[in-house]
Amino acid sequence: xxxxxxxxxxxxxxxxxxxxxxxxxxxxxxxxxxxxxxxxxxxxxxxxxxxxxxxxxxxxxxxxxxxxxxxxxxxxxxxxxxxxxxxxxxxxxxxx
Numbered sequence: 001x002x003x004x005x006x007x008x009x010x011x012x013x014x015x016x017x018x019x020x021x022x023x024x025x026x027x028x029x030x031x032x033x034x035x036x037x038x039x040x041x042x043x044x045x046x047x048x049x050x051x052x053x054x055x056x057x058x059x060x061x062x063x064x065x066x067x068x069x070x071x072x073x074x075x076x077x078x079x080x081x082x083x084x085x086x087x088x089x090x091x092x093x094x095x096x
Contacts (some may be wrong), residue, residue, distance in 0.1 A: 008085070009041070009043070009086065010040065010085065010087070011088075011089065012088045013088075014088065016090075020092050020093075020094050028072060032072070035072075036076075036089060039054065039078065040087050043065075043080060043087050047080055053065055055067035058077065062080070063081075064079050073095035073096060074095070075092075076091065077091035078090075
């Protein structure tokens with residue numbers, strides 16, 4: 001019997017952050033979307049390697065983080081849901 005490869009990480013944006021992204025100019029929205037996709041890869045790989053995910057920790061248990069989208073007026077907060085292999089975006093702030 002062969003081992004199944006581990007399933008990748010997913011990124012899930014909550015309703016309010018998704019709405020904020022829809023209000024952004026399309027070029028900024030695309031940059032933020034690409035950033036979130038890259039975050040899913042980077043944060044998931046870090047967790048899989050038992051390292052700290054990117055951003056500033058916002059709790060003492062390694063679940064909630066804050067991160068600025070480099071060069072853009074956007075800050076996100078994300079949570080790492082290890083059991084579901086998911087990165088959730090409950091907060092996205094756009095300074096316009």
